[in-house]
């Protein structure tokens with residue numbers, strides 16, 4: 001039940017790809033941010049990469065991490081992470097593998113966390129999943145589909161976290177979507193002034209109504225996975241997403257993998 005799950009994109013970004021202490025916290029009151037280890041990361045020296053520590057809004061127990069290089073685990077995957085990694089490996093498209101920098105596996109007692117992505121200092125993303133869901137493969141796949149839409153539409157070439165002076169496209173609470181990007185067009189049309197509709201039927205589920213980027217992500221997920229969706233506004237949203245070449249390619253890739 002997608003509307004009962006919580007997927008959060010924590011408002012955090014790390015800038016500076018050299019040894020990792022150069023952290024930006026765009027929202028002081030937001031708390032969470034990417035926390036780097038002591039050794040930091042230098043692009044081009046992947047073998048020396050250390051696990052990036054991210055902060056979560058929820059209390060979570062850390063189970064373990066998989067550092068991903070060129071799309072594959074750098075080290076042997078620990079036995080207790082193996083099953084989750086296998087699902088990620090089967091779901092995450094080859095064409096976007098260089099965007100996956102790390103899988104972080106947590107355990108969250110309150111069942112508030114299903115999945116989350118954080119920007120990595122590598123320029124890619126850290127995907128966190130809750131090991132409590134490991135037996136619900138469909139939920140994990142759905143979560144990865146959702147997070148992948150963030151990976152594509154919040155890429156640093158089309159999106160800047162935080163309040164951007166003179167944002168060329170559309171400023172939403174999360175950041176600035178550049179002019180011409182699908183998130184910018186989506187927010188302009190369906191979230192004018194960054195305010196969503198009050199009509200529940202204009203969203204694929206409750207979670208979609210929480211923010212423009214989550215509306216995009218949930219609508220994309222429903223479209224890719226073939227949820228029974230209806231309504232003129234939902235159809236207009238799907239039409240916009242399916243007309244975007246990057247999202248359309250991702251959708252085709254995901255359908256091929258998930259139906260295989």
Ligand SMILES: [Zn+2]
Pocket residue numbers: 007008009146147150213214217
């Ligand atoms: Zn999300």
